[in-house]
Amino acid sequence: MYRLPLICRETFLEFTSKQQLMNEIIVKAMAKSLKLEKNSFLDQFGKNPISLTRLKFCPPCPWLDCVLAAKPHGDASGTTYLLQDKEVEGLQVPKDDQWYRVPLTPDAIVFNCGDQLEIMTNGIFKSPIHRVVTNKKKERRTVALFFSPELTIKFESEFEFQILHIYHRSNHENIYYQYI
Numbered sequence: 001m002y003r004l005p006l007i008c009r010e011t012f013l014e015f016t017s018k019q020q021l022m023n024e025i026i027v028k029a030m031a032k033s034l035k036l037e038k039n040s041f042l043d044q045f046g047k048n049p050i051s052l053t054r055l056k057f058c059p060p061c062p063w064l065d066c067v068l069a070a071k072p073h074g075d076a077s078g079t080t081y082l083l084q085d086k087e088v089e090g091l092q093v094p095k096d097d098q099w100y101r102v103p104l105t106p107d108a109i110v111f112n113c114g115d116q117l118e119i120m121t122n123g124i125f126k127s128p129i130h131r132v133v134t135n136k137k138k139e140r141r142t143v144a145l146f147f148s149p150e151l152t153i154k155f156e157s158e159f160e161f162q163i164l165h166i167y168h169r170s171n172h173e174n175i176y177y178q179y180i
């Protein structure tokens with residue numbers, strides 16, 4: 001906390017703590033939507049979930065065909081909240097071998113399910129692959145906030161009835177270092 005520049009410290013901390021509340025509401029709603037006890041996923045984040053913010057600045061780039069702002073990936077987090085640039089698009093998702101743009105919605109926050117939540121839900125909620133393309137003329141700024149379970153907490157899928165156990169009991173640290 002003390003390493004945050006003074007000029008943005010207050011705003012940043014307020015944004016993170018409000019977003020943490022929103023995260024709790026969303027993760028509880030996800031559990032309820034699957035007819036599970038509302039805290040089933042939230043509890044698996046542990047008492048001190050990790051929150052990590054990535055402030056991303058991407059300068060204009062003339063080589064659109066060969067330079068990406070982020071290569072195709074799924075987020076290693078539990079959940080991701082993305083504040084997009086107000087004017088410059090870039091985020092894309094694949095479907096049927098094609099990439100589709102995620103449109104800008106002013107001041108909206110894009111929610112993304114991360115790998116950890118995919119594991120907790122045994123793949124019912126998917127951590128979607130996405131990428132970010134560059135823009136020829138304009139710079140682009142985004143703020144991505146990631147919430148993840150404590151590194152050492154053991155978590156597992158909540159579903160006893162599942163036939164297919166895609167994921168084994170694991171913890172964030174194992175999975176994180178296995179896949180990055």
Ligand SMILES: O=C(O)CCC(=O)C(=O)O
Nearest residue numbers: 054056070091132142144
């Ligand atoms: O900048 C963006 O629009 C998305 C960034 C992203 O996918 C990430 O930081 O994981």
Ligand SMILES: [Fe+2]
Nearest residue numbers: 073074075130
């Ligand atoms: Fe991402």
